[in-house]
Every structure is written in structure tokens, then in C-alpha cells.
Amino acid sequence: MSQTTIAVLVGSLRKESFNRKLADALARLAPSDVTFEQLEIGDLPLYNQDDDDNQADAVKRLKSELQSADGVLFVTPEYNRSVSGVLKNAIDHASRPYGKSAFAGKPAGVIGVSVGAIGTAMAQQHLRNILAYLDMPTLNQPEAFIHAKDGLFDDAGNIGPASKEFLQGWVDSFLGWVTRHSAR
Numbered sequence: 001m002s003q004t005t006i007a008v009l010v011g012s013l014r015k016e017s018f019n020r021k022l023a024d025a026l027a028r029l030a031p032s033d034v035t036f037e038q039l040e041i042g043d044l045p046l047y048n049q050d051d052d053d054n055q056a057d058a059v060k061r062l063k064s065e066l067q068s069a070d071g072v073l074f075v076t077p078e079y080n081r082s083v084s085g086v087l088k089n090a091i092d093h094a095s096r097p098y099g100k101s102a103f104a105g106k107p108a109g110v111i112g113v114s115v116g117a118i119g120t121a122m123a124q125q126h127l128r129n130i131l132a133y134l135d136m137p138t139l140n141q142p143e144a145f146i147h148a149k150d151g152l153f154d155d156a157g158n159i160g161p162a163s164k165e166f167l168q169g170w171v172d173s174f175l176g177w178v179t180r181h182s183a184r
Helices: 018-027 049-054 057-068 085-094 121-133 161-181
Strands: 004-010 034-038 071-075 108-114 145-147
Touching (some): 004 085, 018 034, 018 071, 057 085, 085 121
Parallel strands (some): 004 071, 071 108
């Protein structure tokens, strides 16, 4: 059996990020032949097109990690009804220069958690627009707009019983999507 690698981009740098907790918990729902690797995006410089011909080492690292992955999971918070600046910055870096995107053709999944009643619905929609342009086949169903409330995570950081069946189904659908659309 071959190992499947999922690159995970968490759009929050906050130490106690709900989205990082969600990414960690989702990885524990995957079978043993799947590895979820959270990629560092907090060390990237602000994107500047003038740097396209001389990308920073952190940018080259990010692009290399994305290129070696079978799929990409975006775990996004919602900031002002859109994606976070740090996530957009990472996307801009990894998709440039034009014609040398690390994302092209990579199957993607989009999920997120927020204290707001609609979860991260608006951020996810904005992100889906970006991913369509980047030529990333993106899982459309099931959608997962997660509301951060008591019981979402248990004391060990796993998905709590009220959400586990739904999120296990989401992970299974996403991994099936990656298998169907992976370039390997």
C-alpha cells in the first residue's frame, strides 16, 4: 500500500487556533496510510511580485512541500467574511510566478471552524473562487461549516461524539476525492 500525503494549510497563526485544533483532529480520523502534514506559512514574507524571480527560501520550501503532496487541505478561519491575510499570502506565493503554480491540478478540500453561527461559510466561498482559478479540483460536497461550541473537541483534542460521524464522513469523502483526482 502506498502512502498518501495531504498538505494542510491552516489559515490561522494563533496559538490556540480552533482551525489548527480542527486540522489536528481531522488528521486523527484518517487511515494509517494517509499522512496530514501541516505546512508552515507564518514565516513567509509579504508577497511582492518583484520577488518572483528570486523567491525566498521559505517560499521555495512551501512550493516544494505542496508539489510533493497528493492533495491539499485548506483549514480556514473567517476574517471579515473572507480568508485570512496569512492564508492569502501563502496562496499568492505558492501560485507564482505565473505558470509555475504549485497548486495546479492538486485535489483540494476546504473546511473551517468559527465561533460564528455560519461557521466559515463566506471564507470558504471566497477560497473556492481562488482555487477554481488555480485549477484545483475542489471537493464540493459534503460542505462543512463548523460552529465552534462546547463539545466540538473532547479533552484530548479529538472530535467530540456529536460531530464525529459527520466529520469522519467528510474526511472519507475528501480522501476519496484525492484518490480520484491525484496526478500520481
